Structures are given as structure tokens and as C-alpha cells.
Amino acid sequence: MNKSGxxxxxxxxxxxxxxxxxxxxxxxxRFEAALFPRELAVEERALSDALGLxxxxxxxAAMDVPPFDRSNVDGFAVRSADLEAAGEASPVxxxxxxxxxxxxxxxxxxxxxxxxxxxxxxxxIPRGADAVVMIEHTQPLRNDAIEIRRAxxxxxFVSYAGxxxxxxxxxxxxxxxxxxxxxxxxAASGIARVLVTKKPRxxxxxxxxxxxxxxxxxxxxxxxxxxxxxxxxxVSENGGDAVFLGAFPDEExxxxxVMREALATSDMLLLSGGTSKGEGDVSHRIVARLGKPGIVAxxxxxxxxxxxxxxVCDGKPVVILPGFPTSAMFTFHDMIxxxxxxxxxxxxxxxxxxxxxxxxxxxxxxxxTEFVMVSLVEGDEGLIAYPxxxxxxxxxxxxxxxxxxxxxxxxxxxxxxxxxxxxxxxxHVRVPDLVIVGSHCTGLDVVTxxxxxxxxxxxxxxxxSLGGLAAARRGECDLAPIxxxxxxxxxYNTPFLVPGLELVPGYRRMQxxxxxxxxxxxEGLSAEDAVRAALKDPSCLMVNRNQxxxxxxxxxxLLDGVKPDGYWNQPRSHNAVAAALAQKRADWGMTIAxxxxxxxxxxxxxxxxxxxxxxxxxxxxxxxxxxxxxxLTSPETRAALExxxxxxx
Numbered sequence: 001m002n003k004s005g006x007x008x009x010x011x012x013x014x015x016x017x018x019x020x021x022x023x024x025x026x027x028x029x030r031f032e033a034a035l036f037p038r039e040l041a042v043e044e045r046a047l048s049d050a051l052g053l054x055x056x057x058x059x060x061a062a063m064d065v066p067p068f069d070r071s072n073v074d075g076f077a078v079r080s081a082d083l084e085a086a087g088e089a090s091p092v093x094x095x096x097x098x099x100x101x102x103x104x105x106x107x108x109x110x111x112x113x114x115x116x117x118x119x120x121x122x123x124x125i126p127r128g129a130d131a132v133v134m135i136e137h138t139q140p141l142r143n144d145a146i147e148i149r150r151a152x153x154x155x156x157f158v159s160y161a162g163x164x165x166x167x168x169x170x171x172x173x174x175x176x177x178x179x180x181x182x183x184x185x186x187a188a189s190g191i192a193r194v195l196v197t198k199k200p201r202x203x204x205x206x207x208x209x210x211x212x213x214x215x216x217x218x219x220x221x222x223x224x225x226x227x228x229x230x231x232x233x234x235v236s237e238n239g240g241d242a243v244f245l246g247a248f249p250d251e252e253x254x255x256x257x258v259m260r261e262a263l264a265t266s267d268m269l270l271l272s273g274g275t276s277k278g279e280g281d282v283s284h285r286i287v288a289r290l291g292k293p294g295i296v297a298x299x300x301x302x303x304x305x306x307x308x309x310x311x312v313c314d315g316k317p318v319v320i321l322p323g324f325p326t327s328a329m330f331t332f333h334d335m336i337x338x339x340x341x342x343x344x345x346x347x348x349x350x351x352x353x354x355x356x357x358x359x360x361x362x363x364x365x366x367x368x369t370e371f372v373m374v375s376l377v378e379g380d381e382g383l384i385a386y387p388x389x390x391x392x393x394x395x396x397x398x399x400x401x402x403x404x405x406x407x408x409x410x411x412x413x414x415x416x417x418x419x420x421x422x423x424x425x426x427x428h429v430r431v432p433d434l435v436i437v438g439s440h441c442t443g444l445d446v447v448t449x450x451x452x453x454x455x456x457x458x459x460x461x462x463x464x465s466l467g468g469l470a471a472a473r474r475g476e477c478d479l480a481p482i483x484x485x486x487x488x489x490x491x492y493n494t495p496f497l498v499p500g501l502e503l504v505p506g507y508r509r510m511q512x513x514x515x516x517x518x519x520x521x522x523e524g525l526s527a528e529d530a531v532r533a534a535l536k537d538p539s540c541l542m543v544n545r546n547q548x549x550x551x552x553x554x555x556x557x558l559l560d561g562v563k564p565d566g567y568w569n570q571p572r573s574h575n576a577v578a579a580a581l582a583q584k585r586a587d588w589g590m591t592i593a594x595x596x597x598x599x600x601x602x603x604x605x606x607x608x609x610x611x612x613x614x615x616x617x618x619x620x621x622x623x624x625x626x627x628x629x630x631x632l633t634s635p636e637t638r639a640a641l642e643x644x645x646x647x648x649x
Contacts, residue, residue, distance in 0.1 A: 020299055027297035027310060028335055032342075034296050034312035040345050041198040047186055050178045053196035054239060054345035058449070059172045064162035064575050065188050068583055069125040072157040076116040076138060076146060077101065077129035080154045080568050088149050096144045101126060116146060125158055127541065127585045130569040132157035154568035155546075161579030163572060165189055168598055170445045173452050175347045177239075181425075197345025199241040203262035204232050206247035207255065207273040207283055208323060213247060226325045227272035231332060238337050239344025240268070252282040259286055263316055267343065270336070273323035283320050287311045290318065305331035317343075347430065347457065356385035356422050359476050362414040364407040372414075373401035374422055377435040377459060380475035380618075385422050386437075386461055401425065432459035433624035437477035438468020439550060440573065441611055442594065443507060444481065446640045450631045456624050464548040464572075465496075472501055472614050478625050480614040481506070483550035485607075487557070492610035502620075504613040504629065505649035507641050510593040511554055513604040516581055522588065527606035531558045534588050542566035543577050543586035554607055555590050594645035610649070 022030070042056040071077065078094065086092040094116040097109045101119040107126035111117055116133070117126050125132075131152045139147040165171060171189060172182060178196065186194065211225040212218055225247045235242040245262055248255050263269050271283050288294050291313030298309045308331045309320035319336055321328040337349055356376060364370045374385035388401055403424040407414050414420065433456040436444065440462035448458045463471065468480030486495040494503055513530045515522040521537060522530045534540040544567050545552040551574070559567075566586055571577060578599035580586040596603040613632075619625055631637050638648040 021301055021306070022297050022299065023301050024335070027300045027308070028338070030296040031310045031312070031317070031335070032339060034293055035315075035317055035339060036342065038315070040343065042195055042345075043198055044193055044195050046193055047183055047191065050194050050196050051180070051183065053178050053199065055172055055174050055176045055178060056195040056197045056345055057174050058170050058445075058452075059186065059191065059194060061165045061167050061169050061171050061189050063165075063190060064167045064579050065165035066159055066161055066163070068579065069158055069160050069571070069576070069585065071101075071119045071121055071123050071125060071132045072159055073132060073134045074121050075119060075132045075134045075136075075157065077111055077119045077123075077126050078116045078131055078133055078148075078152065079111055079113065079129060080131040080152050080156070082114060083131075083133075083148055083151045086148050086151045091147045091149045093141060093145050093147055096146060097126075098144075125585065128565075130154045130158070130566070154570050160571035160573070160576040161583075162575030166440075166442070166573055166575040168442045168575075168594070175345055175452075177346055199239060200267040200340065200343040201265070202235045202240040202242050202268045202270060202340070203266040204228060204235065204242060204244045205255075205258065205262065205269070205271045207250060207271055208247065209249045211247040211273075227321070227323070227328050230325060230329060231270055231272060231321065234329065234332055234337075235270070235340065238340050238349065239346045240340055250282050252286065255282060256286045259283075260290065263290060263313060263318065266316075268316060268340070269313075269318045270321065270332075271319070272321040272328050284309050287313065287318050287320065290314075291316070300331070300335070302331060302334070305334070308335060310335070348455065354383050354422050354424070355419060356383035357381070358405070358414055358418045358420055359384050359386065359416060359471070359474060361416045362387050362407065364411060364413055366410075366412040370407040370409075371404045372407065373404045375459060375461060376402045376422065376431055377437075377461075377476060378431050383422075383431065384476050385420065386476075430457055432457040434458045434479075434622075434628055435477040436460040436479050436481060437463055437471040438480035438482055438614070439465045439611070441481065441509070441592075443509065443611065443641055443644060443646045446644055446646075447506075447628065447631050447637055449640075450634070450637065451624065451627050454627065456627055458624075462572075464546065465550050466548040469496060469498075469501075469614055472616050473498060475616065475618075478616055478619045478622065479504070479628065481611060482614055483509075483609045483611045485550065485553050485557075485609065493612045493614070497614060500617055501614045502617050504615045504632070506610070506612045506632065507649055508608045508647040509611050509645075510605050510608050511551060511590060512593060512596070512606045513588060514578065514581055514591045514596045515588045515602045515604075516584070517600065517602040519587065519602065522602060522604065525604065527558065527604045530588070530604050535559075535562060535564055538565070540564075540588065541586045542569070543580040543589035544568065544570045545577065545590065546570045546572045550609060551590055554609070558590075558606070592645075597645060608647070611646075612649070 083092055097115050097117040099109050101107050101123035103122040107124055111126050111128040133152055141147055206225045206228040210222050212222045214224050228244050232242040232244045295311045300308045305322055305327045307322050311318040321331055362372055373388045377384045403422045405420045405422055451458055465482040465484050471477045472480040482493050484496050485492055489495050513527045521533050542564050574591040574595040577589040577591045578595050581601055582599050593603055641648050
């Protein structure tokens with residue numbers, strides 16, 4: 001046996017010295033080194049024609065989804081402050097405004113104190129309202145009024161603008177396979193055409209004198225060709241355009257002509273049979289003269305699959321799979337799928353069926369079987385299933401989830417810490433390499449972009465700064481983005497850390513008062529003077545942020561205990577604040593400069609906050625964590641952050 005390595009450009013006599021056994025890792029490394037890096041063929045397609053293809057570039061949202069605050073139920077838009085004292089023994093009566101808001105109907109009348117507006121599911125929330133009461137929880141009265149016997153919380157049954165998709169965030173990464181969920185997500189954002197990677201055309205040939213195609217009579221000593229059909233199907237499953245050319249006998253001249261024609265018209269050539277050292281197996285001899293560098297591995301330490309032959313002929317992969325179907329499919333999925341998926345622009349395949357632990361209590365409605373979509377992350381003690389928190393109207397909840405869990409109809413909750421079965425949407429779920437849980441920012445996309453290009457998967461779950469810190473303490477994430485100001489020490493973030501967490505400086509982003517450009521109540525004022533001016537004007541309506549957000553701490557610091565009209569309107573994102581002002585549902589609020597700039601709003605700087613990362617120290621050695629830290633400090637990322645309106649630490 002030849003010990004000098006597999007032959008490539010040797011003559012026919014030398015080529016007979018093959019089957020130098022390589023390790024799986026060495027064989028795959030040689031194969032990939034001969035093929036990559038390379039430019040993949042891309043094309044622009046209409047959304048309807050992109051199904052089953054991989055995105056060739058990141059897709060960025062050009063608008064908020066939903067584009068306005070909207071109702072989740074049929075009912076009445078109300079001011080939660082009007083219902084604070086409502087109860088069974090103390091009903092509250094509200095007069096109805098003279099309009100009904102339906103889908104596609106722009107509100108014209110504000111909801112003022114003591115009033116309510118009928119609203120349908122999906123209808124835009126009118127000015128002044130900060131919650132919706134279900135119609136089932138009201139009683140009609142005479143003289144166009146309703147009676148309500150229960151209090152409501154701010155934001156009840158309201159989906160805020162940008163709560164599903166925020167303008168400027170990356171909707172889908174390059175390499176994402178476009179399925180029905182992704183098409184729905186793109187359509188919801190108004191995207192009609194996408195850049196995709198062309199499917200590699202894969203020619204498939206079965207070889208062997210004994211082969212007969214299914215459906216034909218089986219002659220003595222012959223067998224049906226199983227590999228042709230199964231390999232073609234497996235190619236299609238993994239992003240290739242499979243073209244089965246048939247089965248051919250071991251006649252060298254005829255087989256070489258077919259192989260050369262197939263290679264000339266395809267991006268990849270797969271053969272099955274003809275890899276063992278026998279006088280009748282001629283495929284490997286033909287491959288050796290089809291182009292440079294030729295055979296890079298012939299014989300791999302696999303069981304089954306030892307006689308696998310890997311070659312690259314003038315830039316195109318050529319593979320001879322073993323003849324036995326079991327061996328052929330084992331080696332195909334283990335050795336060929338990674339290369340095929342890279343050629344198709346797809347991420348690596350990773351089949352999984354999992355049991356996972358639920359980290360938080362999930363409330364459920366008694367009497368109804370509930371299915372909760374979850375995202376899977378790796379915790380310190382196994383898989384964690386994070387429930388989606390975006391609501392039933394959010395298309396991203398379905399598109400970005402890995403699967404779902406079921407809560408029985410007789411249960412009113414699933415307690416935190418429950419080990420439960422997660423039913424997967426696809427058999428190819430990949431647990432992310434890096435998990436980020438905490439405050440959301442579009443700047444995160446800039447930092448994680450190099451990781452995505454390196455093949456590392458990143459999952460970011462937005463739960464706010466305080467929620468991220470809690471997840472980090474429980475060991476459910478690698479990093480928690482935070483921007484929390486401590487008034488006692490007059491510093492950001494550090495006072496909130498606990499043992500086991502360390503602070504990684506991130507970047508600075510300017511928070512400020514935002515208003516519609518040209519509003520003379522705010523033009524030319526400082527942030528403090530602008531707030532004072534707003535508080536003096538009873539008609540000036542604010543939009544707040546949710547509790548637990550770092551921005552909320554800054555707002556409360558400016559208000560100094562005052563709760564003006566609009567205080568309980570508490571969307572969960574910077575984009576929703578901007579949308580409320582742009583659509584004149586509010587007159588002022590607080591957001592970050594890049595969001596204000598993108599929305600064309602006036603902006604008064606107030607505080608340059610520190611958007612940093614609480615790192616779980618025990619996870620620091622992980623490759624994906626190191627890659628994130630390297631990206632954060634790289635000149636390229638720092639420059640990209642500056643272009644996006646942030647200032648690197």
C-alpha cells in the first residue's frame with residue numbers, strides 16, 4: 001500500500017496505488033481546502049420564486065412591523081388610568097367616541113379622559129389610549145356608553161409599532177433557507193425580491209454492470225439501482241439541483257465520455273460504485289485524468305464507507321460513493337453534505353430531537369390546550385427552551401422559533417424549571433453557538449456580522465437589561481447586553497454585576513428627547529428644558545418605555561416623579577417610540593440618536609449611555625464568545641459601529 005498519500009496527477013500505472021487510508025478529518029480537510037474559498041453563484045429572484053433557496057446576503061428591515069400600535073382583540077381602546085378603580089363592586093362608565101376603528105381605518109378622534117373608542121382586532125390605537133378592553137369584558141349602556149368592571153394594565157392587548165420587526169434590524173442572515181415562514185416574514189416587511197445563491201447542479205451517475213433501473217425486468221445476477229434515486233433525493237434535501245443521468249456499465253471509454261459531459265454541464269459530479277480496488281472498477285482511473293488537482297482522498301477511516309473517493313477536477317467536486325446503499329448514504333451525509341450545503345450557500349446541517357428545560361413560568365389559559373413556540377439555547381445543565389414573547393400576531397415568533405411545546409388543557413401554567421418535550425419544526429435545528437439575552441440594539445447586528453460570516457450561529461433574545469442579567473445569573477446565555485444607570489454611584493452597569501459576571505465594554509449611544517421636527521415647543525431647548533416645557537402644556541402627550549429598560553431609568557430621572565399624560569404608554573423598543581411620534585400619537589419621548597435620525601425626527605441629546613455586556617465568566621473560553629469579543633474590538637467593527645451612529649468604547 002502506498003504510504004506517500006493519495007495520487008492526484010499521476011499516470012494510470014501509479015494511480016492503481018490507491019486506498020491510502022486517511023482519517024475522516026484529514027480527508028474532509030483536503031477536500032474542502034481544494035474547493036474553498038470560492039465565490040458562489042448568486043441571482044436575484046422574486047419572493048415567490050425564492051422558495052428552497054439560500055439567501056446570498058443579509059436582509060435588513062426597511063420598516064417597522066407592525067407599522068403602528070395596533071389592537072390584539074375586538075374591544076374598546078381606553079386610557080388605563082380611567083379604569084384604575086374599576087371592579088365588580090365599582091363599575092366604571094365610559095362614553096363612546098363617535099367612530100369605530102377597523103383594520104385599515106386611521107383614527108381621527110383622541111381618547112380623552114372618560115371616553116373609549118370601539119376597535120377591531122388589528123385596528124390602529126388612537127391618540128390618548130394606552131390599552132384595549134376585550135368586548136367580552138364590557139356591558140353596553142344607553143346613550144352610547146359602556147360599563148367596565150375590571151381594571152386594565154397599560155399596554156394590555158396592544159402590539160406596539162416595531163414590536164415584531166424593527167426598522168434597521170437584520171431580518172434574515174445570509175445562508176438562511178427560504179421557506180414559507182421566511183417568505184411570510186419578508187412579505188410582512190414589504191420585500192418583493194431577494195438575492196439568493198443558485199442551487200448547484202449536481203449530476204448523478206450509478207456505475208456497475210449489475211445495475212437495472214427500477215420498473216424494468218431484473219435479469220439473472222442483476223440488482224436494482226437503489227443509489228441513483230436515494231442519492232438524488234438526498235442532494236435535493238440539501239440544497240442541490242439533482243440531475244440523475246442513469247446507470248452505466250464499467251466500460252471505461254463510454255463511462256469517461258458520460259462523466260466528461262456531465263462535469264462540463266454541472267457544478268458537481270457524484271458517482272456510486274467503482275471505488276474498490278478491482279479490475280472492473282474504472283471510475284477512479286477516469287477521475288484522475290478529468291482535471292487538477294484530481295483525487296485528494298481515496299480511502300477514509302469510516303465504517304461503513306472506507307472506499308470513499310474524493311476529488312476536485314478544475315474547481316469542481318467529483319465524488320465516488322461506495323456501491324452499497326448503506327455505505328453510500330452514510331458517507332454522503334457525513335462527508336459530502338457539508339460541502340454541498342456550502343456550495344448552496346446553506347449553513348451546516350445538524351439534526352436534533354431534544355428535551356429542554358423551561359427557564360421561566362409560562363402562564364396558560366385553563367381549559368385550552370396551548371402550544372408555545374420556543375427558541376433553544378444551551379444552558380449550564382443542558383438545553384433551555386425560551387418561549388417567544390412577541391405575541392400571536394408576530395410573524396417572527398413562528399419564523400425564528402425552533403419548535404413548540406404543549407401545555408395541557410387542564411393546566412393553567414408550566415412552572416419554571418420544567419423539563420419538557422420540544423417538538424421541532426424541522427429535523428435540522430442547530431443550537432446556537434452564541435446566546436445573547438438582554439437589551440436589544442441594532443448595533444448588535446454590526447458586532448455579530450463577522451461571526452455569521454464565519455459560520456457561527458448567534459441567537460439574540462430581547463428581554464431588557466434586567467431580564468438579561470437574570471438570565472446570565474442562571475447560566476442561560478453567554479452575554480447579557482445592559483445599559484443600566486446607577487444614581488448612587490453615577491456610573492453605568494458595573495454596580496449591577498454579581499459574582500460570576502464580568503463587564504465587557506461595548507459602545508456608547510446617545511439617548512435624548514425626540515420630537516417631530518419643527519415643533520416649536522422643543523426646538524433649541526436642552527433636554528431638561530424640553531421636558532419642563534412639555535409638562536407645562538396639558539396637550540403635550542408623551543410616550544414612555546417599559547419598566548426594566550435602561551431608557552426608562554433615564555426618563556424617570558428627568559421627570560423626577562411626575563407622571564404626565566402618556567406616561568403609561570410603555571412600548572418595548574426605541575423604534576416604537578419613534579413610530580408613536582412620527583404618527584402623531586404622541587409628541588415627545590426618549591430614544592437613541594440612530595433611531596431618531598432614521599425616522600426623520602428632531603433630537604435633543606441628553607445622556608451618552610454605556611451599552612455594555614455582562615459576560616458569564618465561565619463561558620469566556622468558548623470559541624463563539626472569543627469570536628464575539630474579537631469582533632467587538634476589531635477596527636472593522638468599530639468603524640462599522642461609527643457609521644451606524646454609535647461610538648465604540
